Amino acid sequence: MVAFFLLGIYGRVAAYLPAWCVSLLCALLAKVALTTSLRERGMRRFPWAEDSDIEDLTTQHVRFLIDVFHHLLFLGYHHRARNRVTDRIKRKGEDHLHEALKDKGGVILVSLHLGNFFWALSYLTGTCPTNLVVRGESNPRREALGLRMRNKMGIKTIYSEGGALKIKERLKQGELVAFVIDQYSLPFFYGPDHPLKEIVPRVAQMTGAPVIPFYTLQEGRDIIVRFLPPLQEISPSVLEGMLMQMIRENPHLWFWWRRLGKIKRGRPKA
Numbered sequence: 001m002v003a004f005f006l007l008g009i010y011g012r013v014a015a016y017l018p019a020w021c022v023s024l025l026c027a028l029l030a031k032v033a034l035t036t037s038l039r040e041r042g043m044r045r046f047p048w049a050e051d052s053d054i055e056d057l058t059t060q061h062v063r064f065l066i067d068v069f070h071h072l073l074f075l076g077y078h079h080r081a082r083n084r085v086t087d088r089i090k091r092k093g094e095d096h097l098h099e100a101l102k103d104k105g106g107v108i109l110v111s112l113h114l115g116n117f118f119w120a121l122s123y124l125t126g127t128c129p130t131n132l133v134v135r136g137e138s139n140p141r142r143e144a145l146g147l148r149m150r151n152k153m154g155i156k157t158i159y160s161e162g163g164a165l166k167i168k169e170r171l172k173q174g175e176l177v178a179f180v181i182d183q184y185s186l187p188f189f190y191g192p193d194h195p196l197k198e199i200v201p202r203v204a205q206m207t208g209a210p211v212i213p214f215y216t217l218q219e220g221r222d223i224i225v226r227f228l229p230p231l232q233e234i235s236p237s238v239l240e241g242m243l244m245q246m247i248r249e250n251p252h253l254w255f256w257w258r259r260l261g262k263i264k265r266g267r268p269k270a
Helices: 002-014 019-033 037-042 054-077 081-088 094-101 117-124 140-152 164-172 195-207 236-249
Strands: 089-092 107-111 130-134 155-159 176-180 211-219 222-227
Touching: 002 054, 002 140, 019 054, 037 054, 054 081, 054 117, 054 140, 081 089, 081 117, 089 117, 094 107, 094 211, 094 222, 107 117, 107 195, 117 130, 117 176, 117 211, 117 222, 130 164, 140 155, 155 164, 164 176, 164 195, 176 195, 195 236
Parallel strands: 089 222, 107 176, 107 211, 130 155, 130 176
Antiparallel strands: 211 222
C-alpha cells in the first residue's frame, strides 16, 4: 500500500517535469537498474540471435522499459495527456484501418507488447471507440492502477475471462477490439499446443470481423504506429510467425524478450 501511495506522488510530480528533466531522470534510473538483477535476467541469449550484442541489447531494453514507465505515469496523471499523445504519434498504413471501418462493422486489432503500445491505443480512442482485452491482475491495487489509466484515456476494458459475448457485441457496434497476443500466441509462455493460441482465430470466425495487425516503434521522440493490411489467413501459425518477425526486427522494444526460451507449462491463472 505504501509503495502505491509513493508511486502516486512520484507520478504526479514526474508527469509535469520538463522533457529534458524526465530524460535525465530516466538515464539515471537506467544506470541504477543495470546494477540490479534486471541486467542479469536481460543477459539471457536469444536462441535465434546468437550473434547479437546481448549486453547492448539489455542496456537498450532497460532504458526503454523505464521510458515507457514514465510515459504511463504521464498518461495517468497529466491533465492534458491526450493532447500530447496526438502530437507525438505518427501513423503509417492507417488507411488499412479506415478502409476496414467503412463497412460499419468492427475491427479486431492484434499487437504484441512491443514499443509504447499503450500510447498507440490511447491515440486510437480518438479515431473510434476502442476496447482492450486484458487478463485481470492478481494484485488488486495494480489492477486498479491499470484500469484508472485506461479509463482516463478512454480505453474500454474487456476482461478475457468470460468476455466472448462482450467482444462480439462491441464488434457488432462497429468498435475496435484490440488483443495483445504475444501472451497467447507464442510458444515460450504456455507451450506450442496451448488452447490460448486459438483465441483470435475463433473470435474472427465467430464475428467475421477483419483482423488488422499493428505494431508500435520509436524513432527519436516520435512514437510510430504501423498498421498492416488485414490478414487473409488467420491461424495460430500465421500469428506466431508475424509476431516472431516483429520481435526479430525490434528485440529491444519487446517487453518480454528476456523470457525467450523459458517455456511456462500448464494453464494460466485466471
